[in-house]
Structures are given as structure tokens and as C-alpha cells.
Amino acid sequence: xxxxxxxxxxxxxxxxxxxxxxxxxxxxDMFAISFSDGSFFIVLRNxxxxxxxxxxxxxxxxxxxxxxxxxxxxxxxxxxGGVKIWSR
Numbered sequence: 048x049x050x051x052x053x054x055x056x057x058x059x060x061x062x063x064x065x066x067x068x069x070x071x072x073x074x075x076d077m078f079a080i081s082f083s084d085g086s087f088f089i090v091l092r093n094x095x096x097x098x099x100x101x102x103x104x105x106x107x108x109x110x111x112x113x114x115x116x117x118x119x120x121x122x123x124x125x126x127x128g129g130v131k132i133w134s135r
Contacts, residue, residue, distance in 0.1 A: 085108060087104070105126065
């Protein structure tokens with residue numbers, strides 16, 4: 048059906064951003080999703096969690112998450128007022 052279901056989540060999703068494919072005709076195969084507990088995941092299109100980041104993120108929720116244009120880094124903005132850059 049094309050639905051991705053992340054099960055057993057302990058917090059609520061706050062933002063989602065697809066990996067930049069660089070090709071308008073080809074869809075991206077992964078996305079970053081942030082959560083109310085300050086964690087974020089990198090998730091493949093098939094629903095498999097590629098990476099979980101939960102330590103030393105933000106105090107409180109991540110309210111925005113974005114890939115860089117090249118897809119080499121992720122920026123997060125937290126409820127704590129901080130902005131962090133994460134290399135892939």
C-alpha cells in the first residue's frame with residue numbers, strides 16, 4: 048500500500064523531511080523524522096529505521112528537521128532554542 052508504519056514509538060513525531068534526491072523524476076528513498084522527546088530517526092522508504100539519534104540532542108522536542116541540499120548533513124531546531132548540525 049506504500050504506507051510506512053513506525054511502531055512502538057514512545058513520543059510523537061514533530062517534523063519530517065525527505066532526503067534530497069537531486070533528480071526531479073526519481074523519488075527519494077529515505078527521510079528524517081523528529082520527535083517530541085528530542086530524538087530523530089533516519090528511515091528508509093520501506094519503513095526500516097536506518098539510524099536512531101537520541102543522545103545529546105535537544106532538551107525537549109525537536110521542532111524542525113531538514114537535510115542539507117547535498118544530503119550530507121541534517122539540521123535540527125529544538126524547543127530549547129538550539130540549532131544543531133549533524134553530519135551523516
